[in-house]
């Protein structure tokens with residue numbers, strides 16, 4: 001069976017002192033996890049976290065990557081630069097970037113391509129808004145978002161991770177029920193299956209108010225291969241409980 005992946009997304013939280021404490025507490029409670037573990041940290045703290053996490057079971061993730069390779073793109077961070085700091089995963093197309101930074105399906109697809117070209121695994125986020133769900137458009141929206149990534153990345157698609165994050169569940173305390181999440185994951189799995197013969201090895205994460213109390217019920221679903229955790233990833237004990245739920 002493939003290993004699950006529990007990835008924290010710290011978003012724009014933390015500072016040098018808090019990061020050291022959080023990672024120290026997580027590492028102290030982490031003995032041989034049954035799943036892969038990663039933390040997505042703000043870019044300015046990559047060096048700090050790289051040095052704390054060296055030789056541990058926790059991989060480093062970035063929260064974004066530039067769609068450009070190099071050059072005059074003020075403020076951007078390239079996949080090559082992330083690779084320099086030992087980054088293993090790059091979150092791309094998070095709904096907060098789609099919503100607040102105007103990221104399109106096509107841009108997200110190119111970001112995934114840049115990450116892959118540098119040997120970084122993109123964690124491609126897809127998910128519908130509440131209005132889209134209520135209009136019965138959930139499948140249509142997530143399939144459109146994933147189709148762009150498949151179109152741009154061809155057979156490399158087998159190397160990505162997909163995170164289904166319903167926008168209405170992010171930071172709201174409203175989690176998709178295990179059945180709701182599984183239903184969308186099955187749709188995504190079928191779409192990946194049509195695109196690559198290696199679809200079974202692609203990890204599909206669920207994200208959106210996943211926490212210590214609801215993780216086990218979500219992680220037991222057949223097409224849920226892990227979680228992308230926001231708020232609960234900032235609390236060592238909660239993050240550890242979610243990791244333990246993979247066993």
Ligand code: 13P
Pocket residue numbers: 009094165169170171172173207208209210228229230231232
């Ligand atoms: P919350 O777990 O805080 O809802 O955030 C989920 C998320 O957006 C992870 O990327």
